[in-house]
Amino acid sequence: MKKYFAVGIGGAAGAIVRHFVQLIPLPFDSVYRPLLTMLVNVSGSFLLGFFIILFVKLVPVTAELRLAVTTGFMGGYTTFSTLCKESVLLLFSGHAIFSALYVAFTVLLGLAAAWLGIHTAKRLERRHAS
Secondary structure, X not given: OHHHHHHHHHHHHHXXXXXXXXXXXXXXXXXXXXXXXXXXXXXHHXXXXXXXXXXXHHOOOOHHHHHHHHHHHHHHHOOHHHHHHHHHHHHHOOOHHHHHHHHHHHHHHHXXXXXXXXXXXXXXXXXXXX
């Protein structure tokens, strides 16, 4: 039961942080608001990759804390559904190219960020082992 509470608390915290990021005022047209969602998803990809390796290899934590951070917080922080909604709204508002670029860049940058997070944690592990 503790694992479920850990995921729930982590998820609530992640959703709150995402909400604050979405409130960042942008000095340009609201069409570019999806850039904040991209920022959330790409940074979340990096952090998830980093924490997974960190918690397994370098900083052993309880199963509850690992779930709170990886499944809860990161799941609440990142948002695939908002990516999809914003892409469709961009498409319907006549910004088909921007919609396609938004999806493509989010996926590609997310994959690169996940790789970078894993790579960064593994480098920390090697440094710590020396």
